[in-house]
Amino acid sequence: MPTQSTTSRSEDAPADGRADFDFFHGCWNVSHRRLRKRLQGDTNWEVFGGTCDVRPILGGLGNVDDNVIELPGGAYRAATLRTFDPAARQWSIWWIDGRNPSTMDVPMRGTFEAEVGTFLCEDVFDGRTIQVRFLWSRITENSARWEQAFSPDGGKSWETNWIMDFARQAESTASA
Template sequence: MTTASVSGAADFDFLHGSWRVSHQRLAARLKGSTDWVRFGGTMTAKPILGGCGNFDENVIELPQGTYQACTVRLFNPEQGRWSIYWIDGRDPKLDQPVHGTFSDGVGTFFGEDTFEGRPIRIRFLWSQIKANSARWEQAFSVDSGATWEANWIMEFTRV
């Protein structure tokens, strides 16, 4: 059995290639803000490890200045799930991963981390996946997932 034949191993194949990214991020996270900051960016993704994962490079054009970041996604065929690791160019290290799967065209991924010194639960949602577009959303929870605050949305358009 090859990794490509394991259910779920090709879930992120839609992401391979080059994209323009329209970002929206809450001005202040976990503070009750409803003000969104909008900015642009680009992303290029490619498969790695013979299809067991993928890697993307991002240019994020925040109003305060542009920076680079990347993502490593790895599929574990034994567990049938993905692990996603973010690397922010402003503080280059692997962030805590989120883990999950796709069901009915939506990818849902959860992880544990801290934000401004307090423990949080993180959720990533991949949705609205089409040949030339996709949507990603990040949300934080301070109550173990009982409630969520969406705080970053990326709308992808294929270049």
């Protein structure tokens, strides 16, 4: 599925989707909202802060971010690795939790279309197979939103369980 993003794009990058995450380079403050219990009908949200520092890698075919997540029970670090496959015109996204840094989550795969990035994978949560969806939206030069949702029924219904609203730090500037 080809990508055509209208987000900030490097002038010399091909329009195949490889520049879709260029908007994200730099330093961000993050406002988190996360359901306390997932796939249990819970409506209680934890609200906490954090930061995210994003840098390009692989000559622009990827990026990596370093996160500080300030959970109410204590802060931890995490990282995201994103790579772009020009042949498939698709991004892959891996999450690394600093509390267990020897493992990487199952990769999410997807693209941006109509200014929204949609990334999917199959995973296991509490012993059962689920679908996981990341959505990137509301992208501007100084803000963006990420949402995570789980589906226990093969994508028929989705429970959004984590939302991150990003605000670019004043001294941060996007770089290609």
